[in-house]
Amino acid sequence: MKKPTTGTPAPAVALRRPTQRDIAVATGLSQTAVSLVLNGVEPSTVSEEARERIRQAAQRLGYVPNRMARNLQSARTRTLACIVPDITNPTYPALVRGFQSTADAAGYDTMIFDTDGAPEREHRALQWLSQGHVDGVMAVFFHVDEAELLKAVRGRVAVVQMESQAHKPSRDIDKIYIDNAAAAQAMTQALIDKGHQRIAMLSCPLGPGAERQRGFHAAMQKAGLEPCVIAADDFTQDAGARAMAAELAGQFRCSAVFAANDLLAIGAMGALRAAGKRIPDDVAVAGFDDIPSAQLLQPALTTVRRSEQAIGRFAAELLIARLDGPDADRPGRGFEQPFQLVLRDSA
Amino acid sequence: MKKPTTGTPAPAVALRRPTQRDIAVATGLSQTAVSLVLNGVEPSTVSEEARERIRQAAQRLGYVPNRMARNLQSARTRTLACIVPDITNPTYPALVRGFQSTADAAGYDTMIFDTDGAPEREHRALQWLSQGHVDGVMAVFFHVDEAELLKAVRGRVAVVQMESQAHKPSRDIDKIYIDNAAAAQAMTQALIDKGHQRIAMLSCPLGPGAERQRGFHAAMQKAGLEPCVIAADDFTQDAGARAMAAELAGQFRCSAVFAANDLLAIGAMGALRAAGKRIPDDVAVAGFDDIPSAQLLQPALTTVRRSEQAIGRFAAELLIARLDGPDADRPGRGFEQPFQLVLRDSA
DNA sequence: CTGAAAGCGCTTACAG
């Protein structure tokens, strides 16, 4: 890369971080006393004078507790994690944001782990989870199933799993889901009600894709219409554009495209335009997620909304209630969240 | 929330995770041998037969090393962090994506820490950094300065800082930046070249905002024009809409608005439309970042692009070269990255 | 070839 500029040489060795022992030596008190005072253990058995000396020395030396050591001892980290498939898909940052605001208020740090929706990276996330970095996790997996997740955490990590459908409740973990099939069915029905007969679903079989396709097929079957499915290999704008372009190169005859998420829909819109199709006049397009861009598009995108922020907040509440609150041993539950059709100009 | 469903009761106690000691007991070998074998220490001093027994027992018991313990000992985590101000601003996920792809290839996990651009949360990130969770970090701070950062990490964590301008090189850390002032000046000049005389900058003084304003002022002054600044209190779409609406309620007379980032620009566009202004005919709008939505807007947004993905990848390379490679003691450097004006229909 | 031992930096009974 260009224009590297150089500073003065780095120190040969890193400074050793001060420990409780250093403070003990500096104050002439015991390391035990240092630990007690710095952790504010009540009722304090250390004299006010000693406490003050310890605090001052800690300040002066720039003491910061080593979390690895603390966690090793206490097996608590006061950190929560969000495991998501794709941080560049705006629906997940929204989820994380809601989660984080609640976690933050309860004194928990939030870490984000992006799996790319890839099996191998999801398993790395699992391994990471099993290593004791966090007390709780909100997880969105495309490949890992509940059994693997349970095996990895072994009851040592509180878990809320975001699911694509109402699974049977788990013994140990909470689940949050929307009824993806019903939502997709409702959207498909809305397109049918507008007079569309030939409707294609642009979808990816991963994650919530399967349930959304199920709802699409149900609505089409109920209306006696022939369903058409366009397969994308990912939930991204690129994948949507590619799949749509390939379809357009063949004999595409649908008057509406229902994409399994907004990024696919946006990609499809680009490909349709490139092929000279007007939206919605020649082809109507609908999506799923209601990401912020959806309403910025021209025409604005018809889509399905759920409150990601609220879901994120709720997930964090569930975890915190298990960790700090009364829910420690509560059996796992499933929580269904509402969705809402957002009808705009693209369909 | 609705429809909670209940599973069978949770177990009273969490299962204890198996340790090396458990494997030692199970195999009748020493815990030392277990550690040696499972870590594949070469050349192996343990007999092949013993190694096999240990591996089998580890498998059978579902052994997973406790990272806290390992890190406490080795002070290495094979984890890197990205500290960003707002994960819901699409420019940061792109940065993180690039970073992660490189980190992943080198066998490092990537954690993401969102500070919300708030001083208090940035300091929490600093504290978190100082606790030994990661070997290296790519950080974007709005408030924390280099001195605080250096004090927190004390040479124990490799650091790449994303800056808003060419600072003097640091002794210990690498910096990556684009010339924000030059970029803003170029964009302002482009607006002037289009015939605009009354140009407002919609900006937030945080982070790169100051430098971008500087460039704006420089261009205006050079052209002998009167600069106008509209202050937003954040870099979000909402903040942009609020600030623009407030301005429109007064005596707004500019023919162009240059926003300090795309989200502000998008918010401003909404407020302008709500006030009956046509874009670009009545008011031209330009942004900064070239987030994915920018080209989806109608009219598409004129903006400034840099390659976030490439910058993220490069940042990870710098860290890995320090940690695993030959750069361990290399003095800190500054690396300037290119930018590019993207002229679309909004201006 | 194998294991006893020290130590990473903490927390937490426990004994004075």
Add this chain to the structure above:
DNA sequence: CTGAAAGCGCTTACAG
């Protein structure tokens, strides 16, 4: 009121 001691689960010299 205070400190010696054990232990969290590992790694790594070191001694047999």
